[in-house]
Amino acid sequence: EPEVTQTPSHQVTQMGQEVILRCVPISNHLYFYWYRQILGQKVEFLVSFYNNEISEKSEIFDDQFSVERPDGSNFTLKIRSTKLEDSAMYFCASTIGQGAYSNQPQHFGDGTRLSIL
């Protein structure tokens, strides 16, 4: 069964450094998402991406965050200047569509654990 893949599985970065988290969504999917889970808290929505632009973003997704689909397969999340509070598990997800496909699930990757020192 096709799956969403994320790399790396664990990233350790010094505070203030830039970090890029990578995702390969399922190949025929059109909508892509990033979520995060800070330890002990709920999974939180960050951003959705469709047709090469941001479709929706949450309050968490401020100017230090950006997303990109640099080629036909990868979807990346960049954090420009990391803070201690960015330490979390980051999940990428994809779905085939929205609207008429509202009954389709979002398929999640295994996540990248980001640790900021």
Add this chain to the structure above:
Amino acid sequence: ILNVEQSPQSLHVQEGDSTNFTCSFPSSNFYALHWYRWETAKSPEALFVMTLNGDEKKKGRISATLNTKEGYSYLYIKGSQPEDSATYLCAFRGGGADGLTFGKGTHLIIQP
């Protein structure tokens, strides 16, 4: 801020017993309710996407019901097995929104 709550937070069930747990969500501006099964160190696995009031969905021994008017969904597991041990997450999607708002999950432990 959307409020999605799940109860109980954790649950110990004897193998072979049936169990259920609850997800409550806003009753206004409803679009869909998602259920996921999440094992440690794995990705959340989609179980159901429910969109209509009164929906009832089934996958093997797991089933779910939906009441959008009062804002709750139940997940049922019949004849629990050790492999059912996982965290079960529900997630609300409002009209016009792309992102899901998750509950904190119910951590289910099946005791042999």
